[in-house]
Amino acid sequence: MRVTTETKEATRQTILDVTSRLLRERRWDEVGTREIASQARIANGTLFNYFPTKEAIVGELVGAALAEASHSPREGTVEEQLFTLIAAGLRRLRPYRSFLSSVIGSILASLEFREEHLSEVERIVGRTLPPMLRHLYWSLYSGVVTFWVDDDSPKQTETLSLLDHTVALFIASLRTKRKESRA
Amino acid sequence: MNADLQQLVNALPLEESAEEDAAALALLGQRTLPTGRLARLWTLGTMQAQIAAAYAALWVRSFFGDSDRHAKQLVETRMAAAMQLLGGMTYLRGAVMKLGQALAMYPNLVPEEIASTLARLHFDAPPMHFALVREHLCTELDREISDVFSEFDEHAFAAASLGQVHRARLRSGERVAVKIQYPGIAQTIRSDLRNLAAALSPLRFTRDWENISAQLDEIREVLNREIDYQAEANSLEYARALFSEADGIVIPRVFREHSTTRVLTMEYIDGKHLDAWLATNPSQAERDAFGTRMYTISFRMYYAGRCAYADPHPGNYLFLDDGRLALLDFGCVPRYDDAAWALLSEMDAAFYRNHDAMRDALKRYCDLNADELNDETRMSLLEESFRWAIEPLLHRPFDFSDPEHLRIGMDIMARAIARRYTRAHPIQVYLSRTLLGLRSLLHTMKARVDVRGVHAAELPAAHWSWTEELRRAGVEL
Numbered sequence: 229m230r231v232t233t234e235t236k237e238a239t240r241q242t243i244l245d246v247t248s249r250l251l252r253e254r255r256w257d258e259v260g261t262r263e264i265a266s267q268a269r270i271a272n273g274t275l276f277n278y279f280p281t282k283e284a285i286v287g288e289l290v291g292a293a294l295a296e297a298s299h300s301p302r303e304g305t306v307e308e309q310l311f312t313l314i315a316a317g318l319r320r321l322r323p324y325r326s327f328l329s330s331v332i333g334s335i336l337a338s339l340e341f342r343e344e345h346l347s348e349v350e351r352i353v354g355r356t357l358p359p360m361l362r363h364l365y366w367s368l369y370s371g372v373v374t375f376w377v378d379d380d381s382p383k384q385t386e387t388l389s390l391l392d393h394t395v396a397l398f399i400a401s402l403r404t405k406r407k408e409s410r411a
Numbered sequence: 412m413n414a415d416l417q418q419l420v421n422a423l424p425l426e427e428s429a430e431e432d433a434a435a436l437a438l439l440g441q442r443t444l445p446t447g448r449l450a451r452l453w454t455l456g457t458m459q460a461q462i463a464a465a466y467a468a469l470w471v472r473s474f475f476g477d478s479d480r481h482a483k484q485l486v487e488t489r490m491a492a493a494m495q496l497l498g499g500m501t502y503l504r505g506a507v508m509k510l511g512q513a514l515a516m517y518p519n520l521v522p523e524e525i526a527s528t529l530a531r532l533h534f535d536a537p538p539m540h541f542a543l544v545r546e547h548l549c550t551e552l553d554r555e556i557s558d559v560f561s562e563f564d565e566h567a568f569a570a571a572s573l574g575q576v577h578r579a580r581l582r583s584g585e586r587v588a589v590k591i592q593y594p595g596i597a598q599t600i601r602s603d604l605r606n607l608a609a610a611l612s613p614l615r616f617t618r619d620w621e622n623i624s625a626q627l628d629e630i631r632e633v634l635n636r637e638i639d640y641q642a643e644a645n646s647l648e649y650a651r652a653l654f655s656e657a658d659g660i661v662i663p664r665v666f667r668e669h670s671t672t673r674v675l676t677m678e679y680i681d682g683k684h685l686d687a688w689l690a691t692n693p694s695q696a697e698r699d700a701f702g703t704r705m706y707t708i709s710f711r712m713y714y715a716g717r718c719a720y721a722d723p724h725p726g727n728y729l730f731l732d733d734g735r736l737a738l739l740d741f742g743c744v745p746r747y748d749d750a751a752w753a754l755l756s757e758m759d760a761a762f763y764r765n766h767d768a769m770r771d772a773l774k775r776y777c778d779l780n781a782d783e784l785n786d787e788t789r790m791s792l793l794e795e796s797f798r799w800a801i802e803p804l805l806h807r808p809f810d811f812s813d814p815e816h817l818r819i820g821m822d823i824m825a826r827a828i829a830r831r832y833t834r835a836h837p838i839q840v841y842l843s844r845t846l847l848g849l850r851s852l853l854h855t856m857k858a859r860v861d862v863r864g865v866h867a868a869e870l871p872a873a874h875w876s877w878t879e880e881l882r883r884a885g886v887e888l
Binding site: 305309315381382384388 | 539540541542543546547550551593594595596598672673
């Protein structure tokens with residue numbers, strides 16, 4: 229039997245929905261691929277045609293949440309917009325925070341996500357960033373997200389403060405760069 | 412350069428930093444602050460930290476004789492490192508500002524230019540932008556801003572020491588002031604205090620260590636209360652209950668359902684700050700009336716409330732057009748425990764009694780041993796300080812416009828610090844802050860206050876047994 233593209237897409241979505249629900253109900257290590265497959269009403273082997281690992285499913289979920297956040301409304305100065313871009317992403321990730329530490333590395337390493345996020349950043353600053361500034365931004369961004377995953381301060385307020393300083397620092401480096409190029 | 416300033420610069424511990432100090436102090440002379448958020452944060456940290464470091468060095472130096480050169484150097488180096496650490500981290504702006512404000516309250520110890528710069532910083536603090544405010548509020552209140560407020564001013568109208576204040580209107584219609592604490596500052600202050608205690612640890616072998624350590628504990632406790640807005644809400648409600656309509660004193664109502672440990676939503680009060688009020692050129696009668704209300708607040712909270720309004724900073728008072736006085740900031744309202752209250756009762760009673768009673772009270776209050784009691788220089792300085800504290804009770808009314816009174820108070824304090832006679836009960840930290848702060852405020856206002864009259868009206872609320880005894884003996888309170 230040939231599986232149509234639509235059916236494939238629907239199964240894929242079911243797997244994502246089931247995993248998302250199970251992970252909200254239980255801890256990361258209590259949810260296995262066997263259970264995901266059974267709740268999605270597919271064979272265990274079929275699941276692996278879609279996602280090689282449990283981490284890959286979560287990677288997809290997190291990527292989708294972050295992509296959604298990139299399109300949320302923003303206003304204010306460049307600094308405020310950058311702040312909102314990152315803060316909105318963290319807000320979307322909140323339901324997944326408890327198990328993110330095991331997958332955050334691979335998500336941040338994803339080239340596709342990185343490119344998408346950086347082009348959003350370039351839209352906000354209104355210009356193409358030279359490679360060094362892209363590296364700088366990505367290091368700062370990864371640092372904030374990684375910090376947030378393990379932030380045990382009440383309501384993760386320390387991350388907000390780190391984010392505030394990080395964005396201010398990046399904005400300052402944009403200005404420095406401009407001065408240099410003028411010189 | 413002003414002599415006081417030069418003395419501070421000379422007291423700076425590390426010689427190689429002299430150029431930097433000079434640069435930082437030169438910045439103080441500039442009337443406008445550099446703009447740009449990072450630059451302002453940096454300057455704020457640096458200049459206030461430099462002053463703090465200079466004070467700390469002056470203070471530390473007084474603990475050692477020439478023979479202890481090595482120990483002194485060690486302490487100074489560590490203190491300098493601690494202060495530079497404090498000032499270098501923009502993260503700490505709240506804590507450093509608080510220190511700056513405290514120094515700003517003593518105009519004669521700090522040259523006028525520094526004092527006014529520091530006082531202005533209270534309102535010029537670098538802001539949290541609205542994106543941060545929105546995110547922070549949303550996390551704190553667990554709701555979107557628009558679900559709670561029908562209007563919310565994106566620009567802060569005042570800087571609070573640990574955050575900032577925004578005007579807003581609740582969905583239910585009330586105008587409110589929302590005080591928002593800079594995220595994460597509470598944890599930072601806690602770790603600063605640990606570092607500070609560690610930096611001061613070389614002093615632990617000195618005779619005064621126990622006292623220093625107790626004073627640090629007291630500061631830690633009050634700062635802990637100050638960073639907890641729920642505690643401030645408690646103090647607000649506690650103080651609010653001490654006053655009635657007839658007092659002409661307004662303390663804003665708290666909206667508990669929209670407050671957390673880091674967000675305080677309270678009634679918005681329309682009024683003028685000190686500078687704006689002075690600019691209206693108020694009559695002597697108005698100055699006196701507001702001055703009297705300030706004393707009523709201070710004595711009511713003390714005698715009826717057993718607490719101190721320990722932050723009499725100009726920014727904390729609002730002058731209302733109808734003559735009422737509003738009190739805004741309740742972050743620093745230490746309450747006295749039974750032991751402290753008994754000591755304070757004795758100090759108060761000493762005013763009505765003889766010289767020996769005063770010495771006895773001072774002995775217990777300052778925890779003096781036999782040698783110290785025989786040290787005439789120390790005893791006469793303490794007595795001078797006591798006489799200065801009670802002086803306004805001796806003139807009816809007392810005219811605070813006289814700069815001499817304030818100058819003497821500053822001079823006594825400077826001498827006490829220089830001779831390291833500062834050991835006293837830990838509550839003294841706040842009492843001296845209250846006394847000097849309130850009096851320099853009244854001096855700026857050029858107010859005349861019948862302090863004795865206010866005192867006589869408020870004292871009975873303390874329910875001290877000796878007041879009744881004195882009254883029966885025919886003594887006028």
